[in-house]
Amino acid sequence: MSDDATDGDAGLGVLRHKRDATRYRILVEIAERQPAVSQREIADAIGVTAQAVSEHLGDLAEGGFVDREGRGRYRVTKEGVDWLISRTDELNEYLDHVTSDVLGDVEVETALADGPVEEGDRVALSMRDGVLHARSVAAADSGSADAGGATAAAVTSAESGRDVGVAEFDGVVDYELGAVTAVAVPAVRDGGSGAVDPARLRDLAADADLVVAAGTEAVAAVRRFDREPDVRFGTVDAVREAAMRGLDVVLVVVAGQLSAHADGLRETAVGYEVVDASRDG
Numbered sequence: 001m002s003d004d005a006t007d008g009d010a011g012l013g014v015l016r017h018k019r020d021a022t023r024y025r026i027l028v029e030i031a032e033r034q035p036a037v038s039q040r041e042i043a044d045a046i047g048v049t050a051q052a053v054s055e056h057l058g059d060l061a062e063g064g065f066v067d068r069e070g071r072g073r074y075r076v077t078k079e080g081v082d083w084l085i086s087r088t089d090e091l092n093e094y095l096d097h098v099t100s101d102v103l104g105d106v107e108v109e110t111a112l113a114d115g116p117v118e119e120g121d122r123v124a125l126s127m128r129d130g131v132l133h134a135r136s137v138a139a140a141d142s143g144s145a146d147a148g149g150a151t152a153a154a155v156t157s158a159e160s161g162r163d164v165g166v167a168e169f170d171g172v173v174d175y176e177l178g179a180v181t182a183v184a185v186p187a188v189r190d191g192g193s194g195a196v197d198p199a200r201l202r203d204l205a206a207d208a209d210l211v212v213a214a215g216t217e218a219v220a221a222v223r224r225f226d227r228e229p230d231v232r233f234g235t236v237d238a239v240r241e242a243a244m245r246g247l248d249v250v251l252v253v254v255a256g257q258l259s260a261h262a263d264g265l266r267e268t269a270v271g272y273e274v275v276d277a278s279r280d281g
Contacts, residue, residue: 019056020087022048026056027076027084030066035073093267108165113158123166125150127175129209130245134166150174178209178243180265180272184255185217193220200277201225201252208250210242214261215254222252236264243270 025046030037039057043050057074060066065080076084111134117123123134134154150171158164181204186195202225205211211227212234213219222229231238234251239261242249253261258274265272 022046022052023056023060024084024087026053026060027065027080030074031076031081031084034075035069037074038072094269097267108155108167109152109169110163111152111166113160113162113164115160117154117158117164119154119157121154123152123154123164125152125166125169125171125173127173127246130178130242130247132166132173134164175246177270178245178247178249180239180243180249180251180261180270181208182251182253182258182261182272182274183221183277184253184258184274185215185221186255186278188217190255192217193224195279196221196224196277197279198225202227204275204277205250207248209247210249212239212242212249212251213253214239214251214257217254218252236261240264240268240270243272244268 026042029042029045033041039050039053043053046053057066060080061068061074063079065077065083067075067077069075109132111123111125111132114133114135117134117136121136124137126133126135134152136154137151150169150173152166152170153168154164155167156165183196183201183204185193198221201221205222205225205227210230211222212231213222213229214234218234219229219232229252234253239249239251243265251261262272262274
């Protein structure tokens with residue numbers, strides 16, 4: 001099994017990496033059918049070729065997650081079961097997040113109106129700059145949308161650029177999750193903003209949708225390359241929400257707060273990395 005599927009930083013690797021998602025499904029199929037397991041049956045069940053199943057089984061056996069017990073006979077080892085349980089727990093946590101925080105309690109969502117919207121209109125939904133947008137569509141086109149087929153019903157009226165309530169969702173808004181690049185700034189007693197290379201930080205921030213500072217030393221570090229942070233009080237929830245809504249975030253954070261942000265991001269499918277921007281880095 002690959003490192004990105006087994007180390008603690010993998011988070012929801014089974015969702016982020018196609019290879020690990022395939023191996024997860026192969027292990028589930030073996031656990032359900034063992035010990036007599038046909039590679040063809042697994043391939044048909046998960047929608048890949050028998051050759052791909054064979055290659056994955058070789059890697060799984062080499063990694064100690066599967067035992068071969070003769071031709072067409074496999075058994076998931078204790079290590080394989082432990083890996084399945086850990087990844088299933090992570091998936092359950094993520095599904096709980098989606099159900100409760102994203103879908104469950106939200107009967108009416110808020111969007112920005114792209115043009116006038118009347119209550120009862122069917123609207124096409126899109127995500128831009130981290131904000132949900134709604135555009136009224138003609139009755140003849142009410143079953144489709146220009147944003148991955150996502151539509152909803154307007155429950156309030158709104159002028160262009162104003163907030164509008166939407167409900168009765170159909171389809172999924174098509175957009176990519178953002179990513180978080182975290183830059184740790186030492187506490188002031190350990191050098192503070194002076195320990196960070198402002199040129200390196202400027203380069204990292206150049207392509208970001210959002211530059212977020214968490215802590216006074218972080219604010220000072222951003223200002224050293226003549227920029228004001230887009231967000232001066234970068235909480236864990238704010239950074240996570242921005243990335244979940246498709247924004248690429250550069251998080252400049254006091255070192256002591258970094259672990260809290262990392263823990264928060266590991267609960268989502270958002271990718272993140274910690275970059276060394278120190279003068280000695």
